Amino acid sequence: MKDSLDAVVKRVGRLGHYTKPEKIEGAIKLDSNENFALDRGFVAGVAAEAASQVDLREYPLDQLEDLYSRLAKYAHVNEKCVAAGSGSDQIIELLLSTLGGRRATVFVPTFSYFINRCELHGIKVDQVPLLHDFTLDKKAFLKSAKKSDLVYLCSPNNPTGNQLDRETVIDIIDSLEGKLFLVDEAYVDFADYSMSNDATKRNNIIVLRTLSKAFGLAGARVGYMVANEKFVRMFRSNIQSPYPISTLSLAIASGVLARAHHVRQTIRAIREDRDRVFARLSKLDGIKTFQSDANFLFIEAGRNYRAICTALRRNGIVVKMLGNIAGHRGCMRVTIGTRDMNEKFLQCLEGLL
Ligand SMILES: Cc1ncc(COP(=O)(O)O)c(C=O)c1O
Structure with missing residues (x-):
């Protein structure tokens, strides 16, 4: 043991950390990119069936x-190329703690948890700003990445969406x-392509x-992660703990995956509503979507x-307020929820602007 607890508090306390969103009872929750187009009853039904089948002893x-x-x-890859964990957060954590490396390159803004976790593990993070339209400054990115061991690409990117x-x-x-x-594809189900198949064939890509x-x-x-067979075999046996996911969560996950066609319908509905919400917001003066x-x-x-923050709060709508970020002023990230939730959000802004 190198440090006393006080020294650890001083050293680690200085680092950035993830702040969980506040739970607001009855709110229209558009702040954490969950899928509310998937009916609560559907998930509860799968969970009840799973609970009746498992033996938690x-x-x-x-x-x-x-x-x-x-x-x-579901991901159209060989099952030997898939490993799982307790959320992709836990897989990121395990990879960082075992892969080592001195330096990582990321573009920013991006998923801040990754940056925080690198810092926790003593990995220096070089942050290359995205261009004003959130495309990549490829020359600057390559220049930085050449000096790094690890490159993180969030695809689609959180919080910019592209x-x-x-x-x-x-x-x-x-x-x-x-x-x-490390290609973080937490939102890839809503996008047009995945790097999963590439990851199975190469020896330097891990898709999360x-x-x-x-x-x-x-x-x-x-x-879960997708990588080549050799790395996945070693990850499952030597890196991941033997029982990272509870029997109940495993049974629920398998139950929902068995009904992936239903999930795909909600993904289609969300993509359609994303376009509709985008079109309506684009008509409003004073904001850029x-x-x-x-x-x-x-x-x-x-x-x-400020006026939008106040109006949303008054209407019980919670979005992720980002403030001034990446040269953009007064920013927010808004989840596409059910059509009804989205309509309430739209009406709130349309009533104001
Ligand atoms: C880009 C990105 N990666 C990973 C995660 C973590 O997801 P999980 O719930 O699987 O830990 C999130 C969650 O917000 C995310 O936005």
Whole structure:
């Protein structure tokens, strides 16, 4: 033991950390990119069936294998290339603590949890700003990444919502031999392409995915990764703990994956409503809305920020308030929820602007 607890508090307390959103009873919750288009009764039904089947007195022995095969089928990859964890957060944490490395490159703004966790593990993070329209400054990114061991690409990106072109991503990977790429695809189910298949064939890409967003299972804590067979075999046996996901969550996840056709319908509905909400917001003066490939929209409200915050609060609508970020003033990230939730959000802004 190197440090006393006081020294740890002093050292780690200085680092950035994730702040959980506040729970507001009865709110229209558009702040955490969950899938409310997936009916609560549907998920509760699957959970009740799972609860009646599992024996919680036993450790989960073969349920992980069942999950791998269902995830593989959904993601169109070989099941030997899939490993799972307690949310993709936990997989990120495990990878950072075991892969090592001195330096990582990310573009910003991006998912701040990744940056915080690198800092916790003593990995220096070089942050390359995205251009004003949230596309990549490829030259600056490559220059930074050449000096790093690890490159993080959030695709689609949280909080901006856009997904870089596949050609750009492949080109970056091909230009950076010997670097390890973590491609965080937490929102890929709402986008147009995934790097999962590429990850199975190469030896330097790990794709991170989750059931927390499109699959409506944020509370079950199930995330997964796709990588080449050799790395996945070692991850499952030597890196991941033997029982990372509870038997109940495993059974629920498998139950929802068995009904993936229903989830896909809600993904289609969310994508359609994302376009409708985007079109309506684009007509409003005084805010700028950005095109998104995810289940949320990034809005720059500028001088209308405070007034919008107040109006949303008065109407019981919670969104992720980001303030001034990446050269944009008064920003927020708004989840695409059910049509009814989205309509309430739209009417609130349309009544104000
Ligand atoms: C980009 C990104 N990656 C990972 C996660 C974590 O997801 P999980 O619930 O699987 O831990 C989130 C959650 O907000 C996210 O936005």
